[in-house]
Amino acid sequence: MTDPAYQRLGLPATASTYAVLRAAVRALHPDTRAVRGFRAARKRFYGQMLCAHAARQAVGDSPTG
Template sequence: MTDPAYQRLGLPSAASPYAVLRAAVRALHPDTRAVRGFRTARKRFYRQMLCAHAARQAAGDPPSG
């Protein structure tokens, strides 16, 4: 099952990892990005989005968006 947060990014399966990262950064509220104490959680979120995207590419899912 795909992560719901990843699905909300609305990226095609052919998107580059950099595009996934940019979309994930934009998905977070600016206040959330500004809190230094959330840095580890933000990095974990970005890693999860990249892993979900890599899994989707490996599965050969059709593009969406």
């Protein structure tokens, strides 16, 4: 099952890891990105998005929208 947060990024399966990170950063509210205390949570979120993208690429999934 694909992560709903990853699906909201709206990326094709062929997107690079850098594109996934850019989309994940843009998905977060600027106030959330500014809080130093949320750094570990942000890093965990970015890692989850990269893992979901890698899993999708491994399966060869078609784009979802």
